Every structure is written in structure tokens, then in C-alpha cells.
Amino acid sequence: MASAPWLTIVGLGEDGADGLSSAALAAIAAADVVTGASRHLALLPGLTAEAMEWPVPFADGIPRLLALRGRRVVMLASGDPFWFGAGTSVTRHLELGEWWALPAPSTFGLAAARLGWALETTVCLGLHAAPLARLRPHLAPGVRALLLLRDGAAVAELAAWLRDAGFGATAMTVLESLGGPRERVRRTSAAGFDLTDVAHPVAVGLEPAGDGAVITAAAGRADALFDHDGQITKRPVRALTLSALAPRPGERLWDIGAGSGSVSIEWLLAHPTTQATAVEADPARAARIRANADRLGADRLQLVQGRALDVLEGLPPPDAVFVGGGLSEALLTALWERLPAGCRVVANAVTLESEALLASWHDRVGGSLLRIELAEASPLGGRRGWKSAYPVVQWSVVR
Structure with a gap:
């Protein structure tokens, strides 16, 4: 750990030096090197230190910054560097004590102040x-969302994406260069969007409206949200399955024989910090899983194509495992040998052979064995009757 910070991360607003604290101004005055995007450097025309423009892509600047250890360095970033900013991209390469940060008001804070929204x-x-699809789980009447976007073209792309998703009636407030002399706030709708001169930096406030499907917050989302070929854990069983898997913040799921990916996608929708690996041998189904995840805002899903027994080695260790397809004695044995203590395992079976396998493992290592029988009302002549689905046997156990 460094004895004193060599790096100062300064949050810079659109008003440049006028909005900086005395501590930030002192750090810049004492710096040997000031680095930042060309836009940020231009906001401080009186620099006496060496100016180093941060390259594009952003990651290319990390080695150049680390090579400056031992010198007094100021890194310029937009607003609050640790709220969807550049701060963590840099500090993950540093030891605690090597830097200190002086944030400015965030764009989110400025936007909320302009709109009167509770942040x-x-x-x-x-x-x-x-991807814009990360917004998809949040599209519902009554929701308010603030988005930071790349540039004016991205705002037009957002409007088109909202229209395509069935939310063309969404109110859009376009907020440009907040906190500076070029600040501008304009209101439109996704359906009526025709702005051609949106300037960077830009944020957009959204109030979703329209007839697009709303992704509900509870486990067991509508089957219609997922493209599938029939290989899907149906909604009621999926709700019970996710209840047994019990996702917790920060945890990782292995979804083996993922089919449509519905279980792993819902696991990811449970919390923004959850992670999931979907394993699927069939190439067409694997492509369908990828498309479902990307469309529903779960693009962080890790997809592995191949037979589970061939690809499990080397995967990040899980906190929970769901076996939806490919259930076999060999697979359960391999999992039991490999999984860490405390890992939760849930497996569903429909065939008599798979039921017998789960019953055998339940007898050997314990856990819970649940038989799920569902029936749905359907036409029966001029009346209605109960149409039963195949019963599902679910085994859940903690390793």
C-alpha cells in the first residue's frame, strides 16, 4: 500500500473549474500530470501540468495510468466517478490508499433536481x-428511469427501441450538458421523437407508457416472454423451482440442460448482482437462450454450449445448480464430486426413470422430494374439465 495517494480522481461538471472545490483545485495545481478525456481537459484551459488525453477504448488508458505511479496524477472524470463512472474501472487495479476521490454532483442527481424526481x-x-435491453425489466407504468447514454444518436436509438417494444407512448425528457452553460432540457415521446441535434453529454428521463408486455417482479414470469421449442420449465413449476433455488444477491447459478434459459434468466432478474451460467448441448436451443437473455435484459448470462459432463470443468463455482435436462446418474455423481459444500441443488424429473433416479439420490443423501401435480381448466364438449399436465418430481438438497 502506498504511503500517500499518488492519484486524485476529480469529478468534473460541465461548468469546469467554476464548480470545483478548493481541494480539487489544489490537487490540479499540484499535479505533475492531469489525464482525462479531451472534453474534460478542454474544460480546464489554464492547466500548467502535463496533459495526457485518455485514449479510446477506455481500457487502453489503464496501463498508461499505472505507469505514472510515483508521480502526482489527477484523473478527470464526469460527475461522481463511482456511480456508473470511470472510478471503479481504475481503482480495481490499485491498492486501498493509492488514490483519493473528489466527486462532483452526479448527472443522476442533477437530472433528478431538474425533474423533481425522488432519486x-x-x-x-x-x-x-x-445494451438498451437492460432497461426492459423496468418498463412498466408508474416507473421513472434516468439513463446515461453515449450520444445523441443513442437517444434516437432508444426512442426506436421503445417503440418496437410497445412503449411508444413513453414520455422522454432529454437533458443535455447538465450544470453547464450549454444545458438544455426538452420533452418529447418515444413515438414522436424527432430531435436531430442532441448534444453529448446526455441523460434521458423516462416515464414508461404503452401496451408492451410488462415483466412482472415475482418468479414465474409468463411463458410467452420466452421463445422456446416446447423445452421450457412452465411458469408454475418455474416459480416453485426458483423458490427452491432461492437466489441471493451475488450468487451464481448453473442451469444445466437450460432449454429456453427461462430459469437462469429469471435467476438474473432476481437481483442485479446475481450471475448465471446456462449449459445447453443443442446449438439451436443455445442460440435461443442467448436471444431470450439479450432481449429480456439478462445479457450478463454466461452461455456454454456442450454436454454438461464435457464442459463443467473450469466453470466458475456455483452457489446453486438446477438440472432441467440431461439428468443422469453420471451427471449427478459428477456434480456431487465437484460442487462446494453449501451449494443448493434442484433437479426436476418427468419420466419414471428420472423419478426413480431422484428417489434413489434422495434416499442416499437426503434433501426434499416434492411431487408437483397441476391441472388447468379446458373445454370439454360444451362444458369445462380439468386437463392434467404430466406430474413433476422435484428434488432439492444442500450439498
Whole structure:
């Protein structure tokens, strides 16, 4: 650990030096090197230190910054560097004590102040380099969302994406260069968006509206949300399966024989810090899983194509495992030998042979064995009757 910070991360607003604290101004005045995007450097025309423009892509600047250890360095970043900003991209390479940070008001804070929105109940997303579909789980009437976007073209792309998703009636407030002399706030709708001169940096406030499907918050989302070929854990059974898997923040799931990916996608929708690996041998199904995940805002899903027994080695260790397809004695044996203590395992079976296998493992290592029988009302002549689905046997156990 360094004896004193060699790096100062300064949050810079659109008003440049006028908005900086005395501590930030002192750090810049004492610096040997000031680095930042060309836009940031231009906001400080009186620099006496060596100016080093941060390259594109951003990651290329990390080695150059680390090579400056031992010198007094100021890194310029937008607003609050640790809220969808550049701060963590840099500090993950440093030891605690090598830097200190002087944040400015965040774009989120400035936008909320302009709109009169309660920031603690507003969805805040940084979509500079992330897919717009990450917004998809949040599209519902009554929600308010603030988005940071790459540039004006990205705002037009957002409007088109909202229209395609069935949310063309969404109110859009476009907020440009907040806190500076070029600040501008304009209101439109996704359906009526026709702005051609949106300037960077830009944020957008959204109030979703339209007839697009809303992704519900509880486990057991509608089957219609998932493209599938029939190989899907149906909604009621999926809800019970996710209840047994019990996702917790930060945990990772292995979804083996993932089919449509519905279980692993719902696991990811449970919390923004959860992770999941879907294993699927069939190439067409694997492509379908990828498309489902990307469309529903779960693009962080790790997809591995291949037979589970061939690809499990080397995967990040899981906190929970779901076996939805490919259930066999060999697979359960391999899992039991490999999984860490405390890992939760859930397996569903429909065939008599798979039921017998789960019953055998339940007898050997314990856990819970649940038989799920569901029936749905359907036409029966001029009346209605119960149409039963195949019963599902679910085994859940902690390793």
C-alpha cells in the first residue's frame, strides 16, 4: 500500500473549474500530470501540468495510468466517478490508499433536481456501452428511469427501441450538458421523437407508457416472454423451482440442460448482482437462450454450449445448480464430486426413470422430494374439465 495517494480522481461538471472545490483545485495545481478525456481537459484551459488525453477504448488508458505511479496524477472524470463512472474501472487495479476521490454532483442527481424526481425511487442506469435491453425489466407504468447514454444518436436509438417494444407512448425528457452553460432540457415521446441535434453529454428521463408486455417482479414470469421449442420449465413449476433455488444477491447459478434459459434468466432478474451460467448441448436451443437473455435484459448470462459432463470443468463455482435436462446418474455423481459444500441443488424429473433416479439420490443423501401435480381448466364438449399436465418430481438438497 502506498504511503500517500499518488492519484486524485476529480469529478468534473460541465461548468469546469467554476464548480470545483478548493481541494480539487489544489490537487490540479499540484499535479505533475492531469489525464482525462479531451472534453474534460478542454474544460480546464489554464492547466500548467502535463496533459495526457485518455485514449479510446477506455481500457487502453489503464496501463498508461499505472505507469505514472510515483508521480502526482489527477484523473478527470464526469460527475461522481463511482456511480456508473470511470472510478471503479481504475481503482480495481490499485491498492486501498493509492488514490483519493473528489466527486462532483452526479448527472443522476442533477437530472433528478431538474425533474423533481425522488432519486431513491428512480431507476438509474448507465447505458453508455451497455445494451438498451437492460432497461426492459423496468418498463412498466408508474416507473421513472434516468439513463446515461453515449450520444445523441443513442437517444434516437432508444426512442426506436421503445417503440418496437410497445412503449411508444413513453414520455422522454432529454437533458443535455447538465450544470453547464450549454444545458438544455426538452420533452418529447418515444413515438414522436424527432430531435436531430442532441448534444453529448446526455441523460434521458423516462416515464414508461404503452401496451408492451410488462415483466412482472415475482418468479414465474409468463411463458410467452420466452421463445422456446416446447423445452421450457412452465411458469408454475418455474416459480416453485426458483423458490427452491432461492437466489441471493451475488450468487451464481448453473442451469444445466437450460432449454429456453427461462430459469437462469429469471435467476438474473432476481437481483442485479446475481450471475448465471446456462449449459445447453443443442446449438439451436443455445442460440435461443442467448436471444431470450439479450432481449429480456439478462445479457450478463454466461452461455456454454456442450454436454454438461464435457464442459463443467473450469466453470466458475456455483452457489446453486438446477438440472432441467440431461439428468443422469453420471451427471449427478459428477456434480456431487465437484460442487462446494453449501451449494443448493434442484433437479426436476418427468419420466419414471428420472423419478426413480431422484428417489434413489434422495434416499442416499437426503434433501426434499416434492411431487408437483397441476391441472388447468379446458373445454370439454360444451362444458369445462380439468386437463392434467404430466406430474413433476422435484428434488432439492444442500450439498
